[in-house]
Amino acid sequence: MTVIPPTSLIDEEEGDTRTAPRKLSRAEQRALAVKGKLSSPWASGLAIIIAILWTVPTFGLFVTSFRPRSEIRTSGWWTLPFNWEVTLDNYQQALFGSSTSLSTYFVNSIVITLPAVVIPISLALLAAYAFAWVDFKGRGILFVAIFALQVVPIQITLIPLLSQYVQWGLAGSFWVVWLSHSIFALPLAIYLLHNFMKEIPASLVEAARVDGAGHVKIFFQVLLPLLTPAIASFAIFQFLWVWNDLLVALVFVGGTPDVAPLTVRVAELSGTRGTAWQLLSAGAFIALAVPLVVFLALQRFFVRGLLAGSVKG
Amino acid sequence: MDWLLTPTTTGEKFTLMVIAIVLFVLVMGVILFGIDRIKRAPVWLIVTAFLGPTLLFVAFGLVYPGIRTIRTSFYNAKGTAFVGFDNYVKAFTDDQFQTVLRNTVLWVVIVPIAATFIGLVYAVLIDRTRFESFAKTLIFLPMAISLVGASIIWKFVYEFRPDIGNIQQIGLLNQLLVWLGLPPQQFLLNQPWNTLFLIAVMVWIQAGFAMTVLSAAIKAIPDDIVEAARLDGLHGIGMFRFITVPSIRPALIVVITTIAMATLKVFDIVRTMTGGNFNTSVVAYEFYTQSFRAQNAGIGAALAVILFVLVIPIVVYNVRQLRLAEEIR
Numbered sequence: 001m002t003v004i005p006p007t008s009l010i011d012e013e014e015g016d017t018r019t020a021p022r023k024l025s026r027a028e029q030r031a032l033a034v035k036g037k038l039s040s041p042w043a044s045g046l047a048i049i050i051a052i053l054w055t056v057p058t059f060g061l062f063v064t065s066f067r068p069r070s071e072i073r074t075s076g077w078w079t080l081p082f083n084w085e086v087t088l089d090n091y092q093q094a095l096f097g098s099s100t101s102l103s104t105y106f107v108n109s110i111v112i113t114l115p116a117v118v119i120p121i122s123l124a125l126l127a128a129y130a131f132a133w134v135d136f137k138g139r140g141i142l143f144v145a146i147f148a149l150q151v152v153p154i155q156i157t158l159i160p161l162l163s164q165y166v167q168w169g170l171a172g173s174f175w176v177v178w179l180s181h182s183i184f185a186l187p188l189a190i191y192l193l194h195n196f197m198k199e200i201p202a203s204l205v206e207a208a209r210v211d212g213a214g215h216v217k218i219f220f221q222v223l224l225p226l227l228t229p230a231i232a233s234f235a236i237f238q239f240l241w242v243w244n245d246l247l248v249a250l251v252f253v254g255g256t257p258d259v260a261p262l263t264v265r266v267a268e269l270s271g272t273r274g275t276a277w278q279l280l281s282a283g284a285f286i287a288l289a290v291p292l293v294v295f296l297a298l299q300r301f302f303v304r305g306l307l308a309g310s311v312k313g
Numbered sequence: 314m315d316w317l318l319t320p321t322t323t324g325e326k327f328t329l330m331v332i333a334i335v336l337f338v339l340v341m342g343v344i345l346f347g348i349d350r351i352k353r354a355p356v357w358l359i360v361t362a363f364l365g366p367t368l369l370f371v372a373f374g375l376v377y378p379g380i381r382t383i384r385t386s387f388y389n390a391k392g393t394a395f396v397g398f399d400n401y402v403k404a405f406t407d408d409q410f411q412t413v414l415r416n417t418v419l420w421v422v423i424v425p426i427a428a429t430f431i432g433l434v435y436a437v438l439i440d441r442t443r444f445e446s447f448a449k450t451l452i453f454l455p456m457a458i459s460l461v462g463a464s465i466i467w468k469f470v471y472e473f474r475p476d477i478g479n480i481q482q483i484g485l486l487n488q489l490l491v492w493l494g495l496p497p498q499q500f501l502l503n504q505p506w507n508t509l510f511l512i513a514v515m516v517w518i519q520a521g522f523a524m525t526v527l528s529a530a531i532k533a534i535p536d537d538i539v540e541a542a543r544l545d546g547l548h549g550i551g552m553f554r555f556i557t558v559p560s561i562r563p564a565l566i567v568v569i570t571t572i573a574m575a576t577l578k579v580f581d582i583v584r585t586m587t588g589g590n591f592n593t594s595v596v597a598y599e600f601y602t603q604s605f606r607a608q609n610a611g612i613g614a615a616l617a618v619i620l621f622v623l624v625i626p627i628v629v630y631n632v633r634q635l636r637l638a639e640e641i642r
Contacts, residue, residue: 040549047438047448050431054452054517060485061466076483107323111330119337123367126341130363136356142364149375151628153578155600156617159385159610160378173318174329183374186367215359216349244459246581251605258321267461267585270468277469277483284465288458295457299450306522307529 065090065281072277090282100279102265102286109243109261109290111174116181116242117235123182124189125231129219131190132197133205143194149187157184158251165252172256180252181242189234192305196230197223233305236298240291262287341366379621386614400615410599416508417595420515420579421623425572427516429565432523437553440531449528453521460518460581467514468586471500504592511593514582519572530564531557563634570631574624596620 063077066086075083095103130136131143161180165171200223208218246263253259266283273279295302316325317332348354348362389396404410432452439448455463472484476497482488487497500510534557542556558565583589583598594602596616604613 043438047435050435050438051448051451054455054520056485057466057470057517058454058458061469064469072483074483075481076485076488078485078488104323107326111326115330115333115337118334122337122341123370126345126363127367130360134356134359134363136360146367146371149371151621151624152375152379153597153617153620153624155578155597156382156614156621157375157378158617159604159613160381161374164378170318174320174326174333175318178333179370180374183370186371187375190367214349215363216345219345240457244461246459246461246584247601250601258319263459263461263581266465267581270461270465270585271588274468277472280465281469284462288462291457291459292454295454296450299453303525303529306525 061281061284064277065285067278069278072281090278091286094279094282094286097279100265100269100283102262102283104257105260105262105265106286108259109263109287112177112181112249112259112261113239113242115174115178116185117238119178120182120185120189120238121193121231121235124186124193124234125219125224125227127186127190128193128197129215129223131194133218133223134215146187147191150191154184154248158247162251172253172259174253174259176252177249177259180248181238181245184248185238185241189238192234193227193230196227200226229301229304232298233301236294236302237305239294240302243291382614382617385610386618388611388614390609390611392610396611400611401619404612404615404619412592413594413596413599416593417577417597419508420512420576420595421573423509423512424515424519424576425569427512428519428572429523429527429569431516431520432525432568433527433558433565435520436524436528436531437557440528449524452524455518456521458518460579461585463514463518464582464585467510467517468501471510473497473499473502501587501593502591507587507591508593511582511586514586515576515579519575523568523572526564526568527561530561534560566634567631570627570634573627577620577623577627596623 060077063080064072066088067077067080068085068087068089071083071085080086094100095106127146131139162171165176170176204222205218208222213221243261244263245261246267249261249264250267253261254264266280266287269276269280269283317329320326320329344362344366348359351358385392386400387395387397389399405414435448435452439445442448458466469483470485471487472482473487474480474482474484474497476491482491482497486500490497501507538556538560539552542552547555578597579595580597580601583593583595584601587593589598589602596619600613600616600620603609603616607613
């Protein structure tokens with residue numbers, strides 16, 4: 001069974017070497033053609049202008065977050081090279097100062113985010129498995145129904161959910177944020193994971209079934225390893241969405257400093273201390289740091305998820 | 314055991330988090346292995362085990378609240394008396410709400426078009442150049458930033474200092490005006506332009522999304538088409554207009570509709586930058602103020618339903634276009 005006919009291997013390699021140079025040269029030709037287009041100074045100039053417009057605002061606030069308060073108030077960040085004064089005081093004050101204490105909210109953000117990523121993914125994996133590989137009556141209709149629920153704006157659910165939570169005496173706790181984020185993530189998660197699961201060849205699952213594997217075994221031993229990239233890309237989505245979320249947190253735990261995440265606190269600062277740029281700039285970058293690192297490290301998976309046709313809201 | 318509901322120290326919070334995850338995994342494990350133990354489990358049992366939790370969550374958190382909200386939208390502010398379509402009539406005729414609707418239309422029209430256009434132009438410009446991946450990351454980064462963070466970044470760009478004596482501008486945009494010899498402006502206060510300056514933030518965020526999807530679509534255009542067009546003498550803008558854009562039309566539609574849906578629900582930007590003042594409010598934000606600040610549940614619910622209804626045609630169009638694209642293939 002494990003013996004691979006050697007001839008086919010060689011054939012493939014030969015085929016590769018034969019077609020490779022032609023393909024390469026074609027791609028090169030096209031690259032050259034494009035180069036001709038881009039070498040026009042207008043085109044590259046335009047690209048550079050867009051790139052600058054897209055980075056300078058962030059860069060400006062980043063520079064500001066390291067300047068002393070008195071400097072921020074009296075001169076623009078672009079004057080930094082002429083009066084070089086940098087400090088970490090802003091971060092110190094934003095994280096541990098008694099009026100802001102963002103470190104507490106940072107912990108809240110982490111505690112909110114991890115379960116809110118793990119729970120919907122596990123639930124969605126099970127559901128996607130049932131939709132993809134278990135034959136039952138009404139499967140098509142049920143799947144379309146879940147797919148259609150993606151359309152429901154979360155705004156429409158907030159007030160009834162909140163009154164339910166209040167009734168249970170759970171309002172303002174971590175539990176309701178986890179639950180809400182999990183619910184809101186499910187339709188998209190199921191849709192995406194189902195699409196990826198359908199791409200796995202049916203023969204693999206059939207073979208395992210013939211070998212006597214049950215659903216649980218098929219799920220863990222056959223499908224799960226193949227799905228890792230898909231899970232990773234959705235996990236990043238959900239992570240960024242939960243970490244960056246303001247509305248859900250504001251409605252369910254906005255008034256509870258022991259639970260509220262960074263976004264709620266930073267938005268609040270922007271409202272109450274809108275001119276305290278030393279705090280706002282440092283605060284914004286404390287909130288941005290984690291998603292930026294995650295994003296840059298795992299960009300590949302994120303793009304993959306995007307191209308699978310998905311954005312949530 | 315109070316800390317299970319209201320943990321106060323960092324240690325308690327992390328413990329609670331671990332407990333929640335473990336508890337969840339345990340419940341799922343019990344369900345799965347219970348199913349596995351039963352020899353020849355009937356299909357309905359398997360389906361219930363795999364789909365049950367999800368259906369429970371979705372029914373409780375999406376379907377039921379949605380129906381409740383639709384019902385609330387036909388009741389008065391306190392939910393005590395049936396008022397028919399009064400809330401909707403008010404939402405469409407009241408001066409205050411008309412501004413809100415006008416702003417929402419502006420957002421939903423401008424953001425998708427501008428973001429897609431910029432994303433497309435940039436994707437074409439950097440396609441197959443030496444710095445492509447770096448150039449992409451630059452535009453893409455705002456996608457990772459929270460809308461709150463982006464709002465603060467741009468609020469600082471728009472920051473205004475009165476133009477008297479020695480006072481220097483600290484916001485970049487006003488400094489540019491001063492360098493050009495113009496008076497500085499209160500970008501977030503001056504109506505009606507302030508809405509446009511809020512919209513710019515959303516364009517800034519969404520262009521990266523458009524660029525990524527469109528760039529992948531451009532790369533998927535078959536080489537022979539491009540080559541044939543080039544032999545026919547198409548170059549530069551002609552190539553862009555007659556080959557690139559028509560070839561990626563399905564991707565363009567998906568991008569535009571997706572951004573439109575995201576824009577319709579925009580809330581964080583308005584709240585962080587202006588708090589909905591100076592006539593900048595949009596439906597998604599007005600929903601929040603009416604429901605949670607003004608305690609006017611009826612109007613709040615009506616606005617949420619309007620939001621829902623506005624999304625539907627966009628989705629239907631999107632799905633139909635996807636179907637068409639698949640048929641052509």
